[in-house]
Amino acid sequence: EAGVAQSPRYKIIEKRQSVAFWCNPISGHATLYWYQQILGQGPKLLIQFQNNGVVDDSQLPKDRFSAERLKGVDSTLKIQPAKLEDSAVYLCASSLYGAVSTEAFFGQGTRLTVV
Amino acid sequence: DQQVKQNSPSLSVQEGRISILNCDYTNSMFDYFLWYKKYPAEGPTFLISISSIKDKNEDGRFTVFLNKSAKHLSLHIVPSQPGDSAVYFCAASHTGNQFYFGTGTSLTVIP
Numbered sequence: 001e002a003g004v005a006q007s008p009r010y011k012i013i014e015k016r017q018s019v020a021f022w023c024n025p026i027s028g029h030a031t032l033y034w035y036q037q038i039l040g041q042g043p044k045l046l047i048q049f050q051n052n053g054v055v056d057d058s059q060l061p062k063d064r065f066s067a068e069r070l071k072g073v074d075s076t077l078k079i080q081p082a083k084l085e086d087s088a089v090y091l092c093a094s095s096l097y098g099a100v101s102t103e104a105f106f107g108q109g110t111r112l113t114v115v
Numbered sequence: 116d117q118q119v120k121q122n123s124p125s126l127s128v129q130e131g132r133i134s135i136l137n138c139d140y141t142n143s144m145f146d147y148f149l150w151y152k153k154y155p156a157e158g159p160t161f162l163i164s165i166s167s168i169k170d171k172n173e174d175g176r177f178t179v180f181l182n183k184s185a186k187h188l189s190l191h192i193v194p195s196q197p198g199d200s201a202v203y204f205c206a207a208s209h210t211g212n213q214f215y216f217g218t219g220t221s222l223t224v225i226p
Contacts, residue, residue, distance in 0.1 A: 004158070042119070042204055042216030043159070056213055091158055103149065104214070106158030 002026065004107035006092050012113045018080040021110045025073070025094030031055075032069055033104060034077050035091040043091055049075065082114045118142050119207050121217035129225050134192040136220050138205035141186065145207040149214070150179060150190050153202045162203070163190070195224045 005024040013019050025032050030051050035043035046065065048056040051072035060067070064083070069075040079086055089111050093104040120139045128134045138148075146167040151159035165172040165179045165188070172179050178191045192199055202221045206214040 040218065042121075042206075042218045044216070045213050048213065058213075093158070103161035103164065106151075106160065108156065108158050 004092055004094055004105055006090075006107035006110055008110055009108065010111050010113075012115060013082055015084055015114050016081040018078065019082055019112060020076050020078045021090050021092075021112075023075045023077070023092030023107060025075070025092070026105055029094035029096055029105070030072070031095045031097065031104075032075050033091075033093040033095075034067055034075070035093065035106075037089045037091055037109070039088070046077070079112075082112075084114050087112055087114045117218075118145075118215045119205060119217040121203075121205060121220050123220050124218070125221040125223070127223045127225060128195045130197055131194045134190075134195045134199065134222055134224070136190040136192075136203050136205075136222065138188045138190075138217055139186060140188075140207050140215075142207070142209070142215075143186065144209040145215075146210065147208050148179070148181060148188050149206045150177075151204045151206060151216075152199075153204065153219070159204055192222075195222075197224045197226050200224050 007022050032049040034046045037043045046060045047067045049069040052069045067077045089109040091109045093106045095104040118141050149164040150162040152162045153159040163174050163177050165181050170181050181188045200223050202219045204219045206216045208214045
């Protein structure tokens with residue numbers, strides 16, 4: 001079974017530039033998550049999709065972050081414009097069920113450095 | 116606000132001995148808890164979970180204990196192996212909604 005795929009693995013941009021990350025979840029997984037992990041901290045949920053609908057985006061800085069999951073499969077996360085404090089690893093995860101507590105499978109993450 | 120706390124950033128254990136990783140939470144509504152293991156440059160991988168209706172769950176060398184009154188859970192690894200060296204995150208949620216992660220504990224198992 002193929003895992004969660006993310007690209008790119010690494011990205012370095014200057015502040016105020018834009019960046020986009022891509023995620024392909026495990027086939028058949030209805031729920032998709034984007035997490036932000038700042039160095040020394042645990043992952044923090046940015047947005048949760050159930051199929052192509054948003055379940056929770058309460059911690060997404062909507063003035064600069066946006067995410068979409070067209071057709072309920074792949075997802076993109078965009079930052080525009082980036083700030084220095086956005087430097088982090090962005091993790092995508094997917095799970096089979098939505099409302100039921102279950103394990104989430106994580107991708108390798110995209111390490112973003114904003115200079 | 117840090118609702119899930121792992122107060123030990125690191126832990127070193129001799130191979131063959133028991134590793135005990137601790138996690139505390141503040142939200143009494145949390146009813147599902149998970150442990151994830153993370154190797155460098157990889158995403159976290161699920162290790163073991165426990166729901167609030169239980170106080171213990173065992174899977175091979177890994178056992179998670181939940182003390183609801185103390186809002187505390189722990190992960191026991193027996194016996195510890197060098198391959199267990201990784202960062203361990205605990206996570207908690209209420210009814211399967213947003214999972215809150217701790218800051219992680221880096222375990223080193225010394226051969």
